[in-house]
Amino acid sequence: MNARELTELAVSCGATSAALMQGSQIVLNAEYRAMCEANRCGVYGKCYMCPPDAGPIDELMARITRYKNAILFQTVTQLEDSFDIEGMTAARKNLVKVSERLRDQLIPLLPAPALLLSAGGCGICEECGKVSGVPCRFPERAMASLESYGIDVSRTSRNAGLRYNNGAGTVTYFGMILFGACCVIQDAFL
Numbered sequence: 407m408n409a410r411e412l413t414e415l416a417v418s419c420g421a422t423s424a425a426l427m428q429g430s431q432i433v434l435n436a437e438y439r440a441m442c443e444a445n446r447c448g449v450y451g452k453c454y455m456c457p458p459d460a461g462p463i464d465e466l467m468a469r470i471t472r473y474k475n476a477i478l479f480q481t482v483t484q485l486e487d488s489f490d491i492e493g494m495t496a497a498r499k500n501l502v503k504v505s506e507r508l509r510d511q512l513i514p515l516l517p518a519p520a521l522l523l524s525a526g527g528c529g530i531c532e533e534c535g536k537v538s539g540v541p542c543r544f545p546e547r548a549m550a551s552l553e554s555y556g557i558d559v560s561r562t563s564r565n566a567g568l569r570y571n572n573g574a575g576t577v578t579y580f581g582m583i584l585f586g587a588c589c590v591i592q593d594a595f596l
């Protein structure tokens with residue numbers, strides 16, 4: 407399998423586009439934790455995969471640097487207008503489905519270990535068990551966000567050659583699979 411086949415598989419799983427990149431191209435910024443703490447998304451402290459439960463930012467960023475390779479993928483969804491909250495919610499749910507398909511179909515093909523990150527917290531359950539105080543219902547499926555690990559998605563997507571903003575009336579969500587701790591994948595492998 408080569409880089410083109412990898413990205414084609416990601417698209418067949420529902421991603422709009424995807425790119426193979428080196429781990430060293432991922433831009434990290436600890437200040438993202440302050441943005442989570444500002445709780446503009448309203449999920450801070452309400453999801454096991456979000457801060458503060460996700461863990462200290464320095465530890466999570468250090469974890470990112472252990473991976474030599476990553477596949478950055480995105481979904482781009484057309485909205486009716488910039489107030490189309492239903493459309494944004496549907497787009498977010500679609501990203502969760504795409505991420506799960508990638509975990510099932512793509513990660514088994516990659517050199518271990520691998521880590522799947524998505525957007526905006528976990529999203530597997532309608533309401534995280536954290537809210538009602540029950541343990542995580544699907545710990546093997548739970549996903550943290552790129553931002554909770556300190557990834558600067560805008561600059562990282564530029565390094566990967568993917569557009570961060572895909573135009574007026576669209577919403578773009580990103581996810582990432584980090585993989586391989588021993589060597590950089592150039593192109594053909596497996």
Ligand code: SF4
Nearest residue numbers: 528531534535542543
């Ligand atoms: S799988 Fe469900 S309970 Fe577990 S972190 Fe995700 S949303 Fe929360």
